[in-house]
Amino acid sequence: MTTPHEALLPATRRALLHRIAVAQTEGRAPSLVAAVVRGGQAVWHGARTSVDGHGPDENVQYRIGSITKTFTAVLVMRLRDEGLLDLGDPLEKHLPGTGAGEATIAQLLAHTAGLAAESPAPWWERTPGSLRPELGDVLGEQPLLHPVGRRHHYSNPGYTVLGALVEELRGAPWEEVLRAEILERLGLRRTSAQPEPPSAGGWAVHPWADALLPEPLEDLGRMAPAGQLWSTTGDLARFAAFLARGDDRVLSAESVLEMRTPAAPAEAADVLEGTGYGLGMQIQRRDGGLLVGHSGSLPGFLANLTIGVEDDVAAVVLANCTSGPLLGAVGADLVRIVAEAEPRIPEPWRPLREVEPAALELAGQWYWGTHAFGLRVTADGLIALGPLTGGGRRARFRSLGDGTWMGLEGYYAGELLRPVRRPDGSLSHLDLGSFVFTRQPYDTEAPVPGGVDPEGWRGL
Template identity: 85%
Template sequence: MTTPQDDLLPSTRRTLLHRIALAQSEGRAPSLVATVVRGGKAVWHGARTSVDGHGPDENVQYRIGSITKTFTAVLVLRLRDEGLLDLGDPLEKHLSGTGAGEITIAQLLAHTGGLAAESPAPWWERTPGSLRPDLADVLGEQPFRHPVGRRHHYSNPGYTLLGALVEEVRGAPWEDVLRREVLEPLGLDRTSGDPQAPHAGGWAVHPWADAMMPEPMEDLGRMAPAGQLWSTTGDLARFAAFLIEGDDRVLNAESVREMRTPAAPSE
């Protein structure tokens, strides 16, 4: 019986291993996992590590950071497809009192709402979400950096607003909605808000020395829809296949094709 990796030429496998070894070295990453998807299936898995006792594979969780935003976008498109909102609606129509309600849902999805890239200090990815309990704490006193709709400017607070929108319309926590409507139907049982063993430990490489420093694992609270999730290359391979083909249980092919269409003005 053949396996998916048997479909790859030996030279292709060697090239992939060389690429991830080089990426780990040049990126000074404590560990690295990678998967290749072809024809809707994972056809290759690879890993590199410099952490003693750590053997990552396609079932080991890593924090996936801003890939979380793609999951949040899927939830918003589901609301649109159910007729519960229109992407051209101003946020204020469904989520009032944010101070950013003139932005449309489509602009938030495309990072064209003019919002700041980050929430006010301290850095949200390394501090507990309890420091930002309300949306006002996420947006700060001066949430805008550019006129609404004029240019692309990546915004983490923008996706926090989209997560809050999902909660408002569904009447349930963002992570609960995500699990019920996306993770469970697609069989992504190794994707979660908090790390589930086996998972990679949190490490950061010192910027000026080859020394690893422990990285805190924080519950990001309100910022979770922008970057909270943990997942595996196995799950992300299945999610990637869904984003190509669609799945009527979650989003049909037309809607995922719409998600892949650029919608931001040129710089």
């Protein structure tokens, strides 16, 4: 039996290698590399074929395209956490004159600002960034295609705007801020805006012949915050561990959780596919599990970073081809292979260090109307309320220190749970956002909204 930080079992490693081998062969990728993270540590690296005549390892750079957006989003969240902006601020407050100033920072992060998907022609991914030296060249004369905040419409220019926002509030170039505030603090020494050897060349693979065509390598200029970065499976494995757990040197666990919480309205196709978008992170419900992360592509390169939240397993997959292997599916499969072959070992149960009488008094069975709920006091100092049978609203609550408790998730996130006492000091009921929870169904001694029939329970 392995612990989370030990190497994977031989059968698991072979299954992972088989999956990327199939992806590389069937997708006809010149090379493909991958890594798996479990428990915050890289536990497996794999590669197929070669770069410059050598088998690529975890230190060979590939271009990661739109995974760059997640890095940019982290920089914006740091500004928020420092109080330099609010996610509800309109862009105009901090970066005037863009033509998209009514959109909020949160809407830009979630691709709901109504901006176009691409910058005006020519195709920005295959032409020099010098063609778009100013922000106006990226946004065009009419930046907004949709009403602000009404729909999710993926926008590369939106993240160019966010990069400009970072530069404005930090007073330094985006790349310089990125290096100082994320790359150096997380030890991502092989992540850079320009390729640093050893690095893979980008290729187009002929759709009807096993022939290659080199793709041009362009500096994206102003568009850099949307897709410029190069990185390795080693560095992205460390970045995935950060996105799963947070790191107070960069961003707290609470803020990272906020990034991977849905923030964009779901359209019909998204609902059917189980996909969504948070604040710089893609979200997918697959095989009953929650996957978060981001994909990336630029001419010559494909990239994917996938985190299985419940299983605490992440995967990184990189390839140097314009199209071919479906890396999102590969990443999800790598997470599934580890989760199924070596299920996560739960943390040992431990009792409370100190028993808080006021919290312990709340424990036990409660009723909202006729719905039975259980309230437990957990070892982390929280209380958890949830239905005793079937589905329903459940949440954990954190003490505010004044006898009340704040909801942390789901329907009750931010709602106040207030124990209400009788004149003699005994516990009468719980008030949760106007819902009254009582020790007995429709307790006649509690102020149940609408009152309780004085004749009580009866037969029919």
